[in-house]
Amino acid sequence: MIFQQYVLHTHEISMRQQKSISTHDLKIAWLLPTAWFYWQPSLSELAKLCPNTKVFAGLFPGFAKGFENALDVEVVGKRKVVAVTKSSTSYGDNFTYLSPKIVPRLLRYKPDVVFSSSFGIWTILALLFKPIGGWKVVIAYEGSSPGVDYRNSPLRLWLRRMMVWAADACITNSNAGQKYLIESLASPQELTLVQPYEVPDARSLAATNESLELVSPESQLKFSELKRPVFLFVGSIVPRKGVRCLLEACRLLKEAGFHSFSVLLVGDGTQQSELRDFTQKHQLEDCVTWVGRVNYDDVGTYFHHADVFVLPTLEDTWGMVVLEAMLMGKVVLCSTGAGTAELIVDGENGYRFSPNQPQELAAAMQRLIEDPSQIPAMSQRSKDIMAAYSPEKAGLFLSQVAASVLGVEST
Numbered sequence: 001m002i003f004q005q006y007v008l009h010t011h012e013i014s015m016r017q018q019k020s021i022s023t024h025d026l027k028i029a030w031l032l033p034t035a036w037f038y039w040q041p042s043l044s045e046l047a048k049l050c051p052n053t054k055v056f057a058g059l060f061p062g063f064a065k066g067f068e069n070a071l072d073v074e075v076v077g078k079r080k081v082v083a084v085t086k087s088s089t090s091y092g093d094n095f096t097y098l099s100p101k102i103v104p105r106l107l108r109y110k111p112d113v114v115f116s117s118s119f120g121i122w123t124i125l126a127l128l129f130k131p132i133g134g135w136k137v138v139i140a141y142e143g144s145s146p147g148v149d150y151r152n153s154p155l156r157l158w159l160r161r162m163m164v165w166a167a168d169a170c171i172t173n174s175n176a177g178q179k180y181l182i183e184s185l186a187s188p189q190e191l192t193l194v195q196p197y198e199v200p201d202a203r204s205l206a207a208t209n210e211s212l213e214l215v216s217p218e219s220q221l222k223f224s225e226l227k228r229p230v231f232l233f234v235g236s237i238v239p240r241k242g243v244r245c246l247l248e249a250c251r252l253l254k255e256a257g258f259h260s261f262s263v264l265l266v267g268d269g270t271q272q273s274e275l276r277d278f279t280q281k282h283q284l285e286d287c288v289t290w291v292g293r294v295n296y297d298d299v300g301t302y303f304h305h306a307d308v309f310v311l312p313t314l315e316d317t318w319g320m321v322v323l324e325a326m327l328m329g330k331v332v333l334c335s336t337g338a339g340t341a342e343l344i345v346d347g348e349n350g351y352r353f354s355p356n357q358p359q360e361l362a363a364a365m366q367r368l369i370e371d372p373s374q375i376p377a378m379s380q381r382s383k384d385i386m387a388a389y390s391p392e393k394a395g396l397f398l399s400q401v402a403a404s405v406l407g408v409e410s411t
Contacts (some may be wrong), residue, residue, distance in 0.1 A: 023399045025409050027052040030134075031122040033079055033096050035071075037064040037296050039319040040063050041201035044070040045395025050402065056105060056122075058098045065297045066203030089239050089314050091147030098122050108173035109381075111135050113402040115171075116164035118142065119160050129167045136168040142198065143173050143317035143339035144180040151184060161185050168405040169396075173318050174339040179328055193401060197394045199386075200324045205300040206210040215264065216291045223305045226262040227287070231365065232330075234299060234321050235313075237269035241334060242312035246395035247275060248358035249312075249365055251282045256362075261287060261369050263310075266302050268293040303328040307375055308368055311339050314355045323389065330355055331375055332400050333364050343389075349381040 028050050030043060035057040043065055047053040054072045058079030063069065067399055076300045077099020084093040098121050104116065106129065113136045116123040126137050150156040164170060169191045170181050178194040181187040220343035235241045243265065265288065271292070277286050303309070309325030310333045317339035326332060326343065332350035334341045344350045351367070356389065368375060403410035 009113040022407070023050050025052070025112045025404045025410070026050050026113065026399075026402055026406070027109070028054070028402055029109060029114045030055045031102065031114060031116040031126060032057045033072055033098060033117060033122070034061070035119060036057040036061065037204065038198055038200065040064050040067045040071060041204070042197050042199055042394035042398065043389035045391045046398045047071055047395075049395055049399040054111070056102060056111060058096075058122075064204040065206075066201065071370065074105065076105055080230060091145070091240070096120055099367070100125065102126075106135070107133055113138060115140055115398070115402075118148075119163055123128075123163060127163055130166070136402075137166070138401055138405060139163065139167045139170045140197070141170060141172045141181060142177040142178050145315045145317045145337070145339070147315050148317055149180055149184065157184065161170055162317045164402045166391070169193065169401060171195065171197065172399060174342055176339060176342070177317075191377075193397075194322070195394070196389045197398060198241075198318055198320055199389045199391055199394050200320065200327050201391050202327055205303060205324055205328055215289050218292070219289050221289055226264075226289075226305070227260050229261055229307035229368050229375060230264065230305060231261065231263045231308045231310050231333075231372060232302055232325075233310050233312070234302065235311070237265070237267050237272040237275065239271055240314050240316075241269075241339070242314045242355060243271065243275055243313040244278070245286065245335075245356050245358045245361060246310055247278055247282075247288065248288060249362035250284050251401065252358060252362040253365060253369070254282075254284065256366075258366060258369050259287070259322075261365070263288045264291055264302060265289065266294055266299065299324075300328070303330060307372070307379075308333060308350075310361070310365075311335060311338055311340075312355075312361060316340070323386065326386045329379040329383045331368065331378045332382060333361065335361075343385060345381070345385070346368070349378050349385055 017235045035055055056074050056076050060075050080097040082095045102122050103125055114126045115138045116126050117140050128136055164185045164187045170179050171194045172194045178192055181192045182189055213222045237243055273341050274347050293320050311322055313335050314337050316338040319340035321335055322340035332344055334344045334352055335355045337355035341352050344352050349362040400410045
């Protein structure tokens, strides 16, 4: 009976392909362990081109500002992250449990194409039930980094190679991700497509309160009192994000006699107490302000008041916050540990530096402190670069991938 259903379904797809249907008629499913805010702009644009797009998620934090009900989202089961081995400077080895109930949900939905994030359990299930459901599978690999590539694990690499072999295509945000898929997992080059598809939208980053006076209730410091240039960090205060490197760079700058600059740290995390002690010990309170955690809808206010964004991460597969900063017209100082470092052109829209190298970061900050007149042109260059990576273009790319794996007309 199952085999007969499969034959009928594949025959139906074949007939549809012969009619050269447009992407508007395709049924697309996205499988996401967590449907974070940064997924929503591109998938919303995909849904405009392909209205029959549905997101299945293990966790859904809600819609970002400007995207209320822009997507059909269904939460399936409960996501659970189990730490196998922990690392203070990397992602660590984690297993993400996702409900097997995704299988009957997909069989009921009957998608033509399934996009599945990374190499987790839902990707395995989508591939295993591909002959029964008759759908195509596209693996979306965010980007390459040591903590998630598992290059030293023969078993994991073998399993991933089998998944790539069974998939119909792979997509990734970065050139490094494409290189990993092709060289380490033997993904065919013609089926391994690179295009940033996790990109921000200005609507969710608009300053919610440009007239806000206080940087944070704790500091009682007004934005107008900040010494320029203002360097901004947004993210978790954990070792992997490299905030200590940023504070070390501040210490080096002050020791060299540079005092006219400010640093805003937006976020919280397990390392915050330790780093606040570091700030006090090295008398950095006059230039470093701890903002704490803010709602995603309020992040745009801090981008609005900053001049330069800093991501000193030790490791990030992508680093969406860099694209947010560029979209907001900010100069970016980015560690080469982030996948988004590929979008930074040294001397044009920012500078790159090696992870955990405060001397390199301090030197980049010093260039901007000594000559702030270069900031406006570099800020504009960030906007110019981001013009090529809009949610509209990402949505079009995803619709073209779906059409390509089905062999149908892309319109």
